[in-house]
Amino acid sequence: MSEPVLDIDGLGVHFGRRARRQALSGATLRVAPGEAVGIIGESGAGKSTLARAVLGLAPVSAGTVRVLGRDVARLSRRERREFGRSGLVQYVFQDPLRSLDPDRTVEAAVAEPLQLQGELSRAEIAEAVRRQFLAVELDESLLGRFSAQLSGGQRQRVAIARALVAGPRLLILDEPVSALDSANRVRILRLLQRLRATTDVTLLFISHDLGSVAGITDRTIVLYRGRIVEDGPTAQVVTAPEHPYTRLLVGSAPTLRSGPVDGTERARLRAELLVP
C-alpha cells in the first residue's frame, strides 16, 4: 500500500485543568491516498478535535498523528510554517466567514494560497483563480466582490475554491453544509461528488448528519464520547450499523433508514447507550 495520507495511532487529546477532560481516547485511523472518509458523531463527540489534531493544533496527550509522513504534533515553528505554506492540507469550516477576510475581495482570498506557495506569476495566479471559480460554479463577475456581498452558498463555494486552488493532498471539510439551506446543501454535495470523480484529493468529511456524508464517502467512522466506535465501508455502516449509537443515527435519518426503528427499539438503544 502507498504511504497513507493520514496515519493516526492511539491518539489521546485532553483539555482543561490538569488535562482532566478527555476529548479523544485511543483513536487509530489510517487514510489512504484518494480515500474519502466521513467522520460522524453527535455534538461534543470529538470530531473537530480530531480535525484540529490533523492540523497539529490539538494538545496531544498520547499517540501520534502523521500527515503525509510528518509527525504534526512535533513540528518546529519553522516546519509548521513551511507545511502551512505548502497548502498540502486545507480546511473548510462550517462558517465560511472564518476563512474569508472581510476586507479583501474574494479574488484575493482565493489567490492567497497560491501566493504563499510562491511558484506562479501574477498572471498565472489570476488565471488559476478564474478557473477555480468556474470549477465551483461561481460566476466570474463575483471575483471583485467582498464576502459580505455574497450569499451563504456562494461564500461556501468561495471557501472551497480557496481550499482547492493550490492542489491540496488532504481536504478537511468540517460541517461544510450544516449552515446552508437545502438547495445550497444539495449543490455543495454535488460539487464534492464531482470533485471526487475528477481529482484524487483525500477527503475527511466531518458531520453530525450521516445522510450528508453517505453520498460522498467510501468509508465512515463514528465517534462516540471521544472514541471511534465504528469504522467501515459507508454502505455497510448505513445498512448494517453495529454500535447502538450508529443504529440510532441510521434509524433517525429518514433517507437512510433500511427498516423502521420504532419507539420501543429507540428506547432500547438509548438505554444501551445510557443516553438520558
Ligand SMILES: Nc1ncnc2c1ncn2[C@@H]1O[C@H](COP(=O)(O)OP(=O)(O)OP(=O)(O)O)[C@@H](O)[C@H]1O
Ligand atoms: N479548546 C477546548 N478547551 C476545552 N475543552 C474543549 C476544547 N475543544 C473541545 N473541547 C471539549 O472536547 C470535547 C470534544 O469537542 P469537539 O469540538 O471536538 O466535538 P465535536 O464532535 O466537534 O462537536 P460539535 O459537533 O459540537 O462541533 C467536548 O467535550 C468539548 O467541550
